[in-house]
Amino acid sequence: MNNKKELRIGLIGCGFMGRTHSNGYKRVGDFFPELAYRPVLKAVCARSKDRAKAFAEQWGYESFETDWKVLIARDDIDAVDICTPNASHAEIAIAAAAKGKMILCEKPLARTLAEAKTMTDAIEKAGVKNTVWYNYRRIPAVTLAKQIIDSGKLGKIFHYRANFLQDWTISPELPQGGEGLWRLDVDAAGSGVTGDLLAHCIDTAMWLNGGIQNVSAMTETFIKERVHQESGKVQKVGIDDACIFHCRFDNGSLGLFESTRYARGHKALYTFEINGEHASIRWDLHNMNRLEYFDHGDDSIVRGWRSILVTDGDQPYMNKWWVPGLSIGYEHSFVHQVADFLKSLETGAPCHPTFADALETQKVCEAVLASAASRSWKETGVVID
Ligand SMILES: NC(=O)c1ccc[n+]([C@@H]2O[C@H](COP(=O)([O-])OP(=O)(O)OC[C@H]3O[C@@H](n4cnc5c(N)ncnc54)[C@H](O)[C@@H]3O)[C@@H](O)[C@H]2O)c1
Numbered sequence: 001m002n003n004k005k006e007l008r009i010g011l012i013g014c015g016f017m018g019r020t021h022s023n024g025y026k027r028v029g030d031f032f033p034e035l036a037y038r039p040v041l042k043a044v045c046a047r048s049k050d051r052a053k054a055f056a057e058q059w060g061y062e063s064f065e066t067d068w069k070v071l072i073a074r075d076d077i078d079a080v081d082i083c084t085p086n087a088s089h090a091e092i093a094i095a096a097a098a099k100g101k102m103i104l105c106e107k108p109l110a111r112t113l114a115e116a117k118t119m120t121d122a123i124e125k126a127g128v129k130n131t132v133w134y135n136y137r138r139i140p141a142v143t144l145a146k147q148i149i150d151s152g153k154l155g156k157i158f159h160y161r162a163n164f165l166q167d168w169t170i171s172p173e174l175p176q177g178g179e180g181l182w183r184l185d186v187d188a189a190g191s192g193v194t195g196d197l198l199a200h201c202i203d204t205a206m207w208l209n210g211g212i213q214n215v216s217a218m219t220e221t222f223i224k225e226r227v228h229q230e231s232g233k234v235q236k237v238g239i240d241d242a243c244i245f246h247c248r249f250d251n252g253s254l255g256l257f258e259s260t261r262y263a264r265g266h267k268a269l270y271t272f273e274i275n276g277e278h279a280s281i282r283w284d285l286h287n288m289n290r291l292e293y294f295d296h297g298d299d300s301i302v303r304g305w306r307s308i309l310v311t312d313g314d315q316p317y318m319n320k321w322w323v324p325g326l327s328i329g330y331e332h333s334f335v336h337q338v339a340d341f342l343k344s345l346e347t348g349a350p351c352h353p354t355f356a357d358a359l360e361t362q363k364v365c366e367a368v369l370a371s372a373a374s375r376s377w378k379e380t381g382v383v384i385d
Contacts, residue, residue: 004035006078007342008042010071010101012092013083014055017106017133018044021081022059024334031320032339036346039338045071072096079129082106085182086190090115093355097126104341106133108199109358111190113366120355131341131351132358134203136270138336140328141291142204143316144308145274145281148293149208154276157253160209161273164197164259165266169223169241176237178229185228186238193259194219194243194365197270201257202364203353204272210250211384212364217245219372222262245368250384289327360384 009025011018025039044061045068046052052064065071068088072080072095079102082092090110096103103123109132110116123130136142148154169184177185183196206212219240228235242260249255263269273282280294291308298304311326313319317336321328337351344351353361360382367378 004029004038005345006040007037007102007345008040008076008078009081010043010045010065010074010077010079011041011061011081011083012045012068012071013085013106014044014046014051015083017083018055019059020135020331020334021083021104021133021338022061023331024338026060027335028338028342031335032342035339035342037342039342042077043071043074068092069095072099072101078102079104085188086111086195087182087188090119093119094122097122097128100126100128102129103355104131104133105355105358107203107358107361108190108195108365109355109362111195113359113362115190116355116359116362120359123355129341129345129351130355131337131344132353132355133334133337134200134353134358134361135333135337136200136204136285137207137353138317138333138340139288139330140316140318141283141289141308141310144291144310145283146208147316148279148281148291149274149276153279153295154274154281155278157209157249157251157274157276159273159275160205160249160253160255161275162201162205162255162257163269163271164193164201165263165269166193166197166261167264167266169261170264172223172226174226175229176226176235177231181229184226184237184239189239191365191369192219192221192239192241192243193261194240194368197259198243198245198257198368199361199365200270201259201272203358203361205249205255205257206360206364206382206384207353208272209253209255209274211360211382212247212249212255212380213382214377214379215245215247215364215367215371216377217243217368217371218375219243219369240369240372243368243372245371247364247380288330 041061045065056064080096082105182188247255270285282292341351367380371378
Protein backbone atom coordinates (compact mmCIF):
# COMPACT_ATOMS: atom_id res chain seq x y z
CA MET A 1 0.00 0.00 0.00
CA ASN A 2 2.79 2.44 0.88
CA ASN A 3 4.46 2.13 -2.51
CA LYS A 4 1.31 3.41 -4.19
CA LYS A 5 1.20 6.95 -5.50
CA GLU A 6 -1.18 9.23 -3.63
CA LEU A 7 -4.12 11.11 -5.10
CA ARG A 8 -4.96 13.67 -2.42
CA ILE A 9 -8.66 14.45 -2.54
CA GLY A 10 -10.38 17.70 -1.54
CA LEU A 11 -14.12 17.12 -1.50
CA ILE A 12 -16.60 20.02 -1.53
CA GLY A 13 -20.18 19.40 -0.35
CA CYS A 14 -21.16 16.95 2.39
CA GLY A 15 -24.59 15.85 1.19
CA PHE A 16 -25.82 12.78 -0.69
CA MET A 17 -23.05 12.76 -3.30
CA GLY A 18 -20.37 13.71 -0.77
CA ARG A 19 -21.20 10.42 0.94
CA THR A 20 -21.32 8.24 -2.21
CA HIS A 21 -17.98 9.61 -3.43
CA SER A 22 -16.32 9.26 -0.01
CA ASN A 23 -17.50 5.66 0.10
CA GLY A 24 -16.01 5.16 -3.38
CA TYR A 25 -12.60 6.53 -2.33
CA LYS A 26 -12.59 4.38 0.80
CA ARG A 27 -13.59 1.11 -0.86
CA VAL A 28 -11.61 1.28 -4.10
CA GLY A 29 -8.23 0.11 -2.77
CA ASP A 30 -9.72 -3.01 -1.17
CA PHE A 31 -11.42 -4.17 -4.35
CA PHE A 32 -9.03 -2.85 -7.03
CA PRO A 33 -5.68 -3.65 -5.34
CA GLU A 34 -3.79 -3.60 -8.64
CA LEU A 35 -4.15 0.18 -9.05
CA ALA A 36 -0.94 2.21 -8.83
CA TYR A 37 -2.70 5.15 -7.19
CA ARG A 38 -4.59 5.34 -3.92
CA PRO A 39 -6.96 8.14 -2.89
CA VAL A 40 -6.07 9.97 0.32
CA LEU A 41 -8.99 11.73 2.01
CA LYS A 42 -7.10 14.97 2.62
CA ALA A 43 -9.79 17.55 3.23
CA VAL A 44 -13.52 18.09 3.06
CA CYS A 45 -15.41 21.38 2.82
CA ALA A 46 -18.84 22.38 4.11
CA ARG A 47 -19.98 25.91 4.90
CA SER A 48 -20.76 25.06 8.51
CA LYS A 49 -17.80 24.22 10.73
CA ASP A 50 -19.78 21.68 12.77
CA ARG A 51 -20.94 19.88 9.63
CA ALA A 52 -17.49 19.84 8.04
CA LYS A 53 -15.85 18.58 11.25
CA ALA A 54 -18.47 15.88 11.81
CA PHE A 55 -18.22 14.69 8.19
CA ALA A 56 -14.41 14.64 8.36
CA GLU A 57 -14.54 12.56 11.54
CA GLN A 58 -17.19 10.16 10.27
CA TRP A 59 -15.61 9.48 6.88
CA GLY A 60 -11.95 9.75 7.86
CA TYR A 61 -10.85 13.00 6.19
CA GLU A 62 -7.59 14.34 7.64
CA SER A 63 -8.84 17.94 7.82
CA PHE A 64 -11.74 20.21 6.95
CA GLU A 65 -12.40 23.69 5.57
CA THR A 66 -15.43 25.98 5.54
CA ASP A 67 -14.49 27.93 2.39
CA TRP A 68 -13.92 26.05 -0.88
CA LYS A 69 -11.52 28.79 -2.06
CA VAL A 70 -9.20 27.89 0.82
CA LEU A 71 -9.50 24.20 0.00
CA ILE A 72 -8.61 24.58 -3.69
CA ALA A 73 -5.63 26.81 -2.81
CA ARG A 74 -4.03 24.13 -0.64
CA ASP A 75 -0.79 22.63 -1.96
CA ASP A 76 -1.61 19.25 -0.44
CA ILE A 77 -4.71 18.75 -2.65
CA ASP A 78 -4.28 17.08 -6.07
CA ALA A 79 -7.93 16.61 -7.07
CA VAL A 80 -11.02 18.65 -6.29
CA ASP A 81 -14.31 16.77 -6.13
CA ILE A 82 -17.35 19.02 -6.65
CA CYS A 83 -20.44 17.67 -4.84
CA THR A 84 -22.31 20.94 -4.39
CA PRO A 85 -25.58 22.09 -5.99
CA ASN A 86 -25.37 22.92 -9.70
CA ALA A 87 -25.09 26.72 -9.31
CA SER A 88 -21.58 26.47 -7.84
CA HIS A 89 -20.07 23.92 -10.25
CA ALA A 90 -18.78 26.50 -12.75
CA GLU A 91 -17.15 28.88 -10.29
CA ILE A 92 -15.43 26.07 -8.37
CA ALA A 93 -14.31 24.14 -11.46
CA ILE A 94 -12.88 27.20 -13.21
CA ALA A 95 -11.02 28.33 -10.08
CA ALA A 96 -9.72 24.81 -9.38
CA ALA A 97 -8.53 24.42 -12.98
CA ALA A 98 -6.65 27.72 -12.71
CA LYS A 99 -4.84 26.24 -9.69
CA GLY A 100 -3.90 23.20 -11.78
CA LYS A 101 -6.08 20.77 -9.82
CA MET A 102 -7.63 17.67 -11.33
CA ILE A 103 -11.42 17.92 -11.20
CA LEU A 104 -14.14 15.37 -10.60
CA CYS A 105 -17.44 17.20 -11.01
CA GLU A 106 -20.98 16.10 -10.28
CA LYS A 107 -23.58 16.21 -13.01
CA PRO A 108 -25.15 18.13 -14.64
CA LEU A 109 -21.93 19.91 -15.55
CA ALA A 110 -23.66 23.27 -15.11
CA ARG A 111 -26.99 25.11 -15.08
CA THR A 112 -26.70 26.28 -18.69
CA LEU A 113 -24.79 25.51 -21.85
CA ALA A 114 -22.95 28.86 -21.61
CA GLU A 115 -21.66 27.95 -18.12
CA ALA A 116 -20.72 24.46 -19.25
CA LYS A 117 -18.76 25.82 -22.25
CA THR A 118 -16.80 28.22 -20.04
CA MET A 119 -15.95 25.36 -17.67
CA THR A 120 -14.88 23.04 -20.46
CA ASP A 121 -12.70 25.76 -22.01
CA ALA A 122 -11.07 26.42 -18.63
CA ILE A 123 -10.35 22.71 -18.05
CA GLU A 124 -8.93 22.26 -21.52
CA LYS A 125 -6.79 25.41 -21.26
CA ALA A 126 -5.40 24.23 -17.92
CA GLY A 127 -4.92 20.70 -19.30
CA VAL A 128 -6.06 19.10 -16.05
CA LYS A 129 -7.45 15.60 -15.72
CA ASN A 130 -11.23 15.58 -15.34
CA THR A 131 -14.34 13.46 -15.18
CA VAL A 132 -18.06 13.99 -14.59
CA TRP A 133 -20.04 11.65 -12.36
CA TYR A 134 -22.56 10.22 -14.81
CA ASN A 135 -22.22 7.08 -12.73
CA TYR A 136 -24.95 4.98 -14.37
CA ARG A 137 -22.49 4.09 -17.14
CA ARG A 138 -20.66 2.01 -14.55
CA ILE A 139 -23.49 -0.15 -13.32
CA PRO A 140 -22.32 -3.54 -14.67
CA ALA A 141 -25.59 -4.31 -16.49
CA VAL A 142 -25.44 -0.91 -18.24
CA THR A 143 -21.77 -1.40 -19.15
CA LEU A 144 -22.72 -4.84 -20.50
CA ALA A 145 -25.44 -3.20 -22.62
CA LYS A 146 -22.71 -1.01 -24.15
CA GLN A 147 -20.57 -4.08 -24.91
CA ILE A 148 -23.50 -5.92 -26.51
CA ILE A 149 -24.43 -2.92 -28.69
CA ASP A 150 -20.81 -2.31 -29.73
CA SER A 151 -20.46 -5.99 -30.69
CA GLY A 152 -23.17 -5.41 -33.31
CA LYS A 153 -25.58 -8.02 -31.91
CA LEU A 154 -28.55 -5.66 -32.14
CA GLY A 155 -27.86 -4.75 -35.78
CA LYS A 156 -29.34 -1.50 -37.00
CA ILE A 157 -30.93 0.41 -34.12
CA PHE A 158 -34.48 1.68 -34.66
CA HIS A 159 -35.63 2.92 -31.24
CA TYR A 160 -34.21 4.24 -27.96
CA ARG A 161 -36.69 4.78 -25.12
CA ALA A 162 -35.90 6.09 -21.62
CA ASN A 163 -37.81 7.15 -18.52
CA PHE A 164 -36.75 8.66 -15.22
CA LEU A 165 -39.75 8.89 -12.92
CA GLN A 166 -40.08 10.17 -9.35
CA ASP A 167 -42.95 11.38 -7.15
CA TRP A 168 -41.45 13.54 -4.37
CA THR A 169 -42.61 17.07 -5.30
CA ILE A 170 -46.35 16.54 -5.68
CA SER A 171 -47.32 18.41 -2.51
CA PRO A 172 -47.86 22.16 -3.08
CA GLU A 173 -46.79 22.67 0.56
CA LEU A 174 -43.22 21.62 -0.26
CA PRO A 175 -41.03 24.76 -0.22
CA GLN A 176 -38.41 25.54 -2.85
CA GLY A 177 -34.76 26.48 -2.38
CA GLY A 178 -32.21 26.15 0.41
CA GLU A 179 -30.78 23.08 2.08
CA GLY A 180 -32.24 19.84 0.72
CA LEU A 181 -34.65 21.63 -1.65
CA TRP A 182 -32.30 23.48 -3.99
CA ARG A 183 -33.46 21.24 -6.86
CA LEU A 184 -36.78 23.16 -6.94
CA ASP A 185 -35.07 26.57 -7.16
CA VAL A 186 -34.18 27.45 -10.75
CA ASP A 187 -31.34 29.76 -9.67
CA ALA A 188 -29.62 26.92 -7.82
CA ALA A 189 -30.47 24.06 -10.19
CA GLY A 190 -30.67 25.68 -13.64
CA SER A 191 -33.63 23.48 -14.59
CA GLY A 192 -35.85 20.82 -13.08
CA VAL A 193 -36.08 17.24 -14.26
CA THR A 194 -34.26 18.06 -17.51
CA GLY A 195 -30.91 18.79 -15.89
CA ASP A 196 -31.42 16.60 -12.83
CA LEU A 197 -32.81 13.37 -14.30
CA LEU A 198 -32.95 13.50 -18.10
CA ALA A 199 -29.27 14.51 -18.16
CA HIS A 200 -28.51 10.99 -16.88
CA CYS A 201 -30.75 9.43 -19.54
CA ILE A 202 -29.15 11.58 -22.27
CA ASP A 203 -25.61 10.73 -21.16
CA THR A 204 -26.37 7.00 -21.20
CA ALA A 205 -28.26 7.28 -24.50
CA MET A 206 -25.49 9.06 -26.37
CA TRP A 207 -22.90 6.67 -24.92
CA LEU A 208 -24.93 3.65 -26.06
CA ASN A 209 -26.50 4.93 -29.26
CA GLY A 210 -24.53 7.96 -30.49
CA GLY A 211 -25.32 11.63 -30.89
CA ILE A 212 -28.76 13.21 -30.69
CA GLN A 213 -29.29 15.54 -33.67
CA ASN A 214 -32.53 17.35 -32.95
CA VAL A 215 -35.32 17.39 -30.38
CA SER A 216 -38.95 18.32 -29.91
CA ALA A 217 -39.98 18.74 -26.28
CA MET A 218 -42.75 19.76 -23.93
CA THR A 219 -42.33 20.69 -20.29
CA GLU A 220 -44.79 21.48 -17.51
CA THR A 221 -44.55 23.17 -14.14
CA PHE A 222 -47.53 21.78 -12.25
CA ILE A 223 -47.10 23.87 -9.09
CA LYS A 224 -46.60 27.47 -10.21
CA GLU A 225 -45.63 29.06 -6.88
CA ARG A 226 -43.95 27.80 -3.72
CA VAL A 227 -42.62 29.37 -0.55
CA HIS A 228 -38.88 29.87 -0.79
CA GLN A 229 -37.17 28.26 2.18
CA GLU A 230 -34.60 31.05 2.53
CA SER A 231 -36.69 34.20 1.92
CA GLY A 232 -39.91 32.82 3.46
CA LYS A 233 -41.79 34.46 0.55
CA VAL A 234 -44.06 32.85 -2.03
CA GLN A 235 -42.10 32.86 -5.30
CA LYS A 236 -42.72 31.74 -8.87
CA VAL A 237 -41.41 28.24 -9.59
CA GLY A 238 -38.95 28.39 -12.49
CA ILE A 239 -38.11 24.73 -12.97
CA ASP A 240 -39.70 22.09 -15.21
CA ASP A 241 -41.57 19.55 -13.07
CA ALA A 242 -41.99 17.20 -16.03
CA CYS A 243 -40.43 16.93 -19.47
CA ILE A 244 -41.16 14.74 -22.46
CA PHE A 245 -39.13 14.87 -25.63
CA HIS A 246 -38.61 12.92 -28.78
CA CYS A 247 -35.54 13.10 -30.95
CA ARG A 248 -33.55 11.74 -33.86
CA PHE A 249 -30.13 10.15 -33.36
CA ASP A 250 -27.21 10.43 -35.80
CA ASN A 251 -27.66 6.72 -36.64
CA GLY A 252 -31.24 7.35 -37.83
CA SER A 253 -32.98 5.83 -34.80
CA LEU A 254 -35.83 7.58 -33.00
CA GLY A 255 -35.66 8.45 -29.30
CA LEU A 256 -38.43 8.96 -26.76
CA PHE A 257 -37.64 10.32 -23.27
CA GLU A 258 -39.85 11.13 -20.29
CA SER A 259 -39.06 12.44 -16.84
CA THR A 260 -41.23 13.73 -14.03
CA ARG A 261 -41.38 14.15 -10.27
CA TYR A 262 -45.16 13.65 -10.37
CA ALA A 263 -45.44 9.92 -11.16
CA ARG A 264 -47.08 8.71 -7.93
CA GLY A 265 -45.55 5.41 -6.88
CA HIS A 266 -42.19 5.87 -8.58
CA LYS A 267 -39.16 6.86 -6.49
CA ALA A 268 -36.31 6.59 -8.99
CA LEU A 269 -37.52 4.52 -11.91
CA TYR A 270 -34.80 4.90 -14.50
CA THR A 271 -35.41 2.55 -17.42
CA PHE A 272 -34.21 2.30 -20.98
CA GLU A 273 -35.03 0.01 -23.91
CA ILE A 274 -33.26 -0.26 -27.26
CA ASN A 275 -34.81 -2.03 -30.24
CA GLY A 276 -32.53 -3.20 -33.03
CA GLU A 277 -32.95 -5.17 -36.20
CA HIS A 278 -31.83 -8.48 -34.61
CA ALA A 279 -32.29 -7.97 -30.89
CA SER A 280 -33.52 -5.67 -28.12
CA ILE A 281 -32.25 -4.87 -24.65
CA ARG A 282 -33.84 -3.21 -21.67
CA TRP A 283 -32.74 -2.19 -18.19
CA ASP A 284 -34.43 -0.95 -15.02
CA LEU A 285 -32.67 0.76 -12.10
CA HIS A 286 -35.02 -0.96 -9.64
CA ASN A 287 -33.65 -4.29 -10.84
CA MET A 288 -30.21 -2.97 -11.62
CA ASN A 289 -28.25 -6.24 -11.65
CA ARG A 290 -30.35 -7.61 -14.49
CA LEU A 291 -30.17 -6.87 -18.21
CA GLU A 292 -33.06 -8.12 -20.31
CA TYR A 293 -32.23 -9.34 -23.79
CA PHE A 294 -34.38 -10.54 -26.68
CA ASP A 295 -32.64 -12.24 -29.60
CA HIS A 296 -34.70 -12.80 -32.74
CA GLY A 297 -32.03 -15.32 -33.85
CA ASP A 298 -33.05 -17.77 -31.11
CA ASP A 299 -34.88 -20.97 -32.06
CA SER A 300 -38.52 -19.84 -32.39
CA ILE A 301 -39.91 -22.35 -29.88
CA VAL A 302 -37.75 -20.94 -27.09
CA ARG A 303 -37.54 -17.34 -28.31
CA GLY A 304 -38.41 -14.73 -25.69
CA TRP A 305 -37.00 -12.10 -23.36
CA ARG A 306 -34.20 -13.51 -21.23
CA SER A 307 -33.24 -11.91 -17.95
CA ILE A 308 -29.47 -11.92 -17.48
CA LEU A 309 -28.27 -11.69 -13.88
CA VAL A 310 -25.08 -9.68 -14.38
CA THR A 311 -22.89 -11.14 -11.63
CA ASP A 312 -20.42 -13.43 -13.44
CA GLY A 313 -16.70 -12.71 -13.38
CA ASP A 314 -16.57 -12.26 -17.15
CA GLN A 315 -19.21 -9.52 -17.00
CA PRO A 316 -18.08 -5.89 -16.47
CA TYR A 317 -16.50 -5.13 -13.07
CA MET A 318 -17.93 -8.31 -11.48
CA ASN A 319 -14.63 -10.15 -11.04
CA LYS A 320 -13.84 -7.46 -8.44
CA TRP A 321 -16.70 -8.37 -6.12
CA TRP A 322 -18.19 -11.56 -4.69
CA VAL A 323 -19.00 -14.85 -6.40
CA PRO A 324 -21.35 -15.43 -9.37
CA GLY A 325 -24.99 -15.03 -8.38
CA LEU A 326 -24.37 -12.39 -5.70
CA SER A 327 -25.50 -8.85 -6.42
CA ILE A 328 -23.94 -5.46 -5.91
CA GLY A 329 -25.66 -2.07 -5.50
CA TYR A 330 -25.96 1.60 -6.43
CA GLU A 331 -22.87 2.63 -4.47
CA HIS A 332 -20.63 0.34 -6.50
CA SER A 333 -21.06 2.48 -9.61
CA PHE A 334 -19.17 5.23 -7.76
CA VAL A 335 -16.43 2.81 -6.65
CA HIS A 336 -16.08 1.83 -10.32
CA GLN A 337 -15.79 5.44 -11.43
CA VAL A 338 -13.08 6.12 -8.83
CA ALA A 339 -11.24 2.97 -9.99
CA ASP A 340 -11.46 4.03 -13.63
CA PHE A 341 -10.29 7.54 -12.76
CA LEU A 342 -7.26 6.16 -10.88
CA LYS A 343 -6.53 3.81 -13.78
CA SER A 344 -6.66 6.75 -16.19
CA LEU A 345 -3.88 8.42 -14.19
CA GLU A 346 -1.72 5.39 -14.94
CA THR A 347 -2.58 5.11 -18.62
CA GLY A 348 -2.92 8.79 -19.46
CA ALA A 349 -6.22 8.05 -21.23
CA PRO A 350 -9.24 10.26 -20.50
CA CYS A 351 -11.73 9.05 -17.88
CA HIS A 352 -15.05 9.29 -19.70
CA PRO A 353 -17.39 11.02 -19.37
CA THR A 354 -15.07 14.01 -19.39
CA PHE A 355 -16.15 17.66 -19.25
CA ALA A 356 -16.13 17.58 -23.07
CA ASP A 357 -18.53 14.60 -23.06
CA ALA A 358 -20.78 16.24 -20.45
CA LEU A 359 -20.84 19.39 -22.59
CA GLU A 360 -22.54 17.36 -25.36
CA THR A 361 -25.20 16.23 -22.87
CA GLN A 362 -25.64 19.86 -21.80
CA LYS A 363 -26.26 20.81 -25.45
CA VAL A 364 -29.15 18.36 -25.59
CA CYS A 365 -30.60 19.64 -22.28
CA GLU A 366 -30.43 23.21 -23.56
CA ALA A 367 -32.07 22.27 -26.89
CA VAL A 368 -34.83 20.38 -25.01
CA LEU A 369 -35.65 23.42 -22.84
CA ALA A 370 -35.49 25.77 -25.84
CA SER A 371 -37.74 23.47 -27.85
CA ALA A 372 -40.33 23.34 -25.07
CA ALA A 373 -40.25 27.12 -24.64
CA SER A 374 -40.64 27.82 -28.36
CA ARG A 375 -42.85 24.82 -29.22
CA SER A 376 -40.56 23.98 -32.11
CA TRP A 377 -37.87 21.51 -33.14
CA LYS A 378 -34.32 22.44 -32.15
CA GLU A 379 -30.97 21.27 -33.47
CA THR A 380 -28.67 20.22 -30.63
CA GLY A 381 -25.31 20.87 -32.29
CA VAL A 382 -24.01 17.66 -30.69
CA VAL A 383 -20.87 16.20 -32.24
CA ILE A 384 -19.92 12.65 -31.18
CA ASP A 385 -17.02 10.85 -32.88
N1 LIG B 1 -24.54 11.19 -10.06
C1 LIG B 1 -25.75 11.13 -9.51
O1 LIG B 1 -26.47 10.16 -9.68
C2 LIG B 1 -26.23 12.25 -8.65
C3 LIG B 1 -27.19 12.00 -7.65
C4 LIG B 1 -27.57 13.06 -6.83
C5 LIG B 1 -27.03 14.32 -7.02
N2 LIG B 1 -26.13 14.54 -8.01
C6 LIG B 1 -25.52 15.88 -8.21
O2 LIG B 1 -24.60 16.11 -7.13
C7 LIG B 1 -24.64 17.48 -6.75
C8 LIG B 1 -24.98 17.56 -5.27
O3 LIG B 1 -26.24 16.91 -5.07
P1 LIG B 1 -26.62 16.22 -3.68
O4 LIG B 1 -27.80 15.35 -3.95
O5 LIG B 1 -25.42 15.65 -3.05
O6 LIG B 1 -27.11 17.50 -2.89
P2 LIG B 1 -27.20 17.68 -1.32
O7 LIG B 1 -28.11 18.84 -1.11
O8 LIG B 1 -27.46 16.38 -0.65
O9 LIG B 1 -25.71 18.11 -0.93
C9 LIG B 1 -25.12 19.29 -1.39
C10 LIG B 1 -24.23 19.79 -0.26
O10 LIG B 1 -23.47 20.91 -0.73
C11 LIG B 1 -23.40 21.85 0.33
N3 LIG B 1 -23.01 23.15 -0.20
C12 LIG B 1 -23.75 24.03 -0.90
N4 LIG B 1 -23.01 25.09 -1.22
C13 LIG B 1 -21.76 24.87 -0.72
C14 LIG B 1 -20.55 25.61 -0.71
N5 LIG B 1 -20.47 26.80 -1.29
N6 LIG B 1 -19.47 25.08 -0.08
C15 LIG B 1 -19.54 23.87 0.50
N7 LIG B 1 -20.67 23.13 0.55
C16 LIG B 1 -21.76 23.63 -0.06
C17 LIG B 1 -24.78 21.80 0.96
O11 LIG B 1 -24.80 22.34 2.26
C18 LIG B 1 -25.03 20.28 0.94
O12 LIG B 1 -24.54 19.65 2.09
C19 LIG B 1 -25.65 18.16 -7.67
O13 LIG B 1 -24.98 18.74 -8.75
C20 LIG B 1 -26.52 17.01 -8.17
O14 LIG B 1 -27.09 17.24 -9.42
C21 LIG B 1 -25.72 13.52 -8.81
